[in-house]
Amino acid sequence: MNTSFAPQNSSNPIQIAKALKYIAFAVVTGSLGLSYVYLKNQQFALADEIRLTEKRIKQVRAENEVLLAKTTELSSRRALQQRMTSGSLQVVHISGDKIARLTPASPAIQDGILRTVSNERTSR
Amino acid sequence: MNKPECMRIALACGVVALIFTIFSARLVDLHISKHAEYSKLAAQKHTLRQIIHAKRGMILDRNGEILASNLPVRKVVADASQIKDPAIVAALASQFLGLKEADVLKKISSQKKYIVLKKEVPEDIYVALETAMQKAKVRGVTFEQDAIRIYPNGETLGHVLGFLNDEGKGVQGIELTMNSLLAGNDGHRFIERDRTGKEIMLYRGTEQEPVHGKNIRLSIDMTLQSILEEEIDKTFEEFKPETVTGIMLDPKTGEVLAMVNRPCFNPNEPGKAEPEQMKNRAIIDMVEPGSTFKIVVAAGALNEGTVNEKSSIFCENGRFSYAGKILKDHHGYGDMNVHEILVKSSNIGSAKLALLMGGDKYYEYVRRFGFGERHGIELPGEIAGLVHPPARWDKLTITRMPMGHSVAVTPLQITMGMSVIANGGRLMAPHVIKSVEDIDGTKILKKTPKVVRNVIPEKTARFITNALVGVTQIGGTATYARVSGFEVAGKTGTAQKVSSKGGYAAGKYVVSFVGFMPAEDPRFVCLIMVDDAKTASNLNYGGLVAAPVFSRVAEKAARHLDLTPTLPPIPLQDTPMAKVETLNEATH
Secondary structure (H helix, E strand, C coil): CCCCCCCCCCCCCCCCHHHHHHHHHHHHHHHHHHHHHHHHHHHHHHHHHHHHHHHHHHHHHHHHHHHHHHHHHHHHHHHHHHHHHHHCCCCCCCCCCCCCCCCCCCCCCCCCCCCCCCCCCCCC | CCCHHHHHHHHHHHHHHHHHHHHHHHHHHHHCCCHHHHHHHHHHEEEEEEEEEECCCEECCCCCCCEEEEEEEEEEEHHHCCCHHHHHHHHHHHHHHHHCHHHHHHHCCCCCCCEEEEEEEEEEHHHHHHHHHHHHHCCCCCEEEEEECCCCCCCCCCCCCEEEEECCCCCCHHHHHHHHHCCECEEEEEEEEEHHHHHHHHHHCECCCCCCCCCCEECHHHHHHHHHHHHHHHHHHHCCCCCEEEEECCCCCCCEEEEEECEEEECHHEEECCHHHHHHHHHHHECCCCCHHHHHHHHHHHHCCCCCCCEEEEEEEEEEEECCCCEEEEEEEEEEHHHHHHHCCHHHHHHHHHHHHHHHHHHHHHHHHHCCCCCCCCCCCCCCEEECCHHHHHCCHHHHHHCCCCCEEEEHHHHHHHHHCCCCEEEEECEEEEEEEEECCEEEECCCCCCCCCCHHHHHHHHHHHHHHHHHHCCCCHHHHCCCCEECCEEEEEEEECCCCCCCECCCCEEEEEEEECCCCCEEEEEEEECCCCCCCCCCCCCHHHHHHHHHHHHHHHHHCCCCCCCCCCCCCCCHHHHHHHHHHHCC
């Protein structure tokens, strides 16, 4: 009976190909995951930019409307009349002979001289 | 393995499989069968329906002048559950919004999620406050977009424009009648917010764009409106009457060019006005029209062939006894034709014309001229007036109604009645709206002139016009209505004021003048009506109080409309009041 204890020569060889396959799978999966996270972050960042831009546009529009309202008020008849009465707006009188009439003139009955209406009365 | 062991293992596997099957079934049920239901629930929990406010349309005059517009403002809202440091919020609110710190703290301490701190905050203050809050890292305060309505011309045209209530709905005038078109429809979007209250844009849900309100273009010409307002103001100041009303319209189209009432109110501050100031008396007040009503009986009698242009009516030398009462004229007249009856404004002549026509026929003409019915103008509260049918008349009515008594009409009806004459006998539908436009100016609705009915033939209208020209010439009752260079047609009216206690108020008169110019091709009809002018009773007549106002208005309107004068100029004429003043100065 052979009683010698010969060392058993058992080994677990690394299966490079298989390992590479797993590693590749892990890398791809990891990359996909990270890309997803990166893209999602980018999306949030862009969305936030859009939100801020939207807010700015709204603000500019509102400012524009405020200016329009102010212009309307300042150029309103009431405001202009107030400026005229306070003397801060000078109106130059244009004499009748400087007015070019575009509508065809119809002759006056008596002397043929065309007159504009000019008998404004003073009222109290 | 023996058989019982295998059985146990199979049983355990079966149980596990069954459990997983149940879970899977539940998952399928939750994710597929009840997807819509639970999605909705989740959305309700996380998402918020954000309103996108539609912009209210503007009101413009016929030339595009802005009469009503919007001013963007902000509503400052606090969410107490998100505010960590109420003291900072209170300090900033008091600094920028002018609120008391204690009041803000009290409001925030309620822990409500929606607390309005202040409304109508101007944009510049909002920007400053928001920047300050961002610096102080304050959370829980938001700024909602809002707008207030502004009327840049203040009191001018206030009765026609109307105003809005606190909820932004039209209360009076065009703002009320055209509210649905002006308001538009709000849009909305579903959004999600993070814990700081900021919107997470990525999760923005469905969105519905707002439909902005339409712009309303009125037929009002602001230059003519200003002219009329200025003269009405002077009259209101000079005679201190209870009310003054002025209307100007285009007789050929029925377009209202100007409409003024005094007293008036400022639509920017409706809360400060008394109800009496807010009445648009041009359409909601009833008055006895007085002699301006004589055009109805004259036109009717001529058209029915009851009389012709040359027929002579005996005017009883100024005293006509009928049904036991005496009807008087201002002066005693003998025989007069229809032309003279109108020029001299004879009560007896008018009464006799009505008697010759008969009550039923006369009533028919009153109605055909548009009295006793609403004209349907696009302004709220128009009344029909009061015209009783012949069955309800007493014996005197047929002699009183032709001179404008025993009948109640609105100032608009009087103006439209005169427009019938000015427009060759056609009654047009009066309107104050010219078109409805999109925000970019595209017309989506255009109001076209509408003939309501042919009241009298053109020939009759021309005859009445000639008589009305006579009214404003020497010998007529309204020489002060004349305008240099133009032929003016019109009629005065002086009616005793009806007392609220019944009968007539002694010494109180409603005086008026309604006329058109140029008489041969009218560009406008204008009514001036003064209720209870504080002047001497011998001067309180339509021809002396209202006619000069008409003249001044017509003169300025002629310049604005660039009307070419067709007559030689007339000499300057002092107003009756100026004459009295000169006389007083001379005697003192």
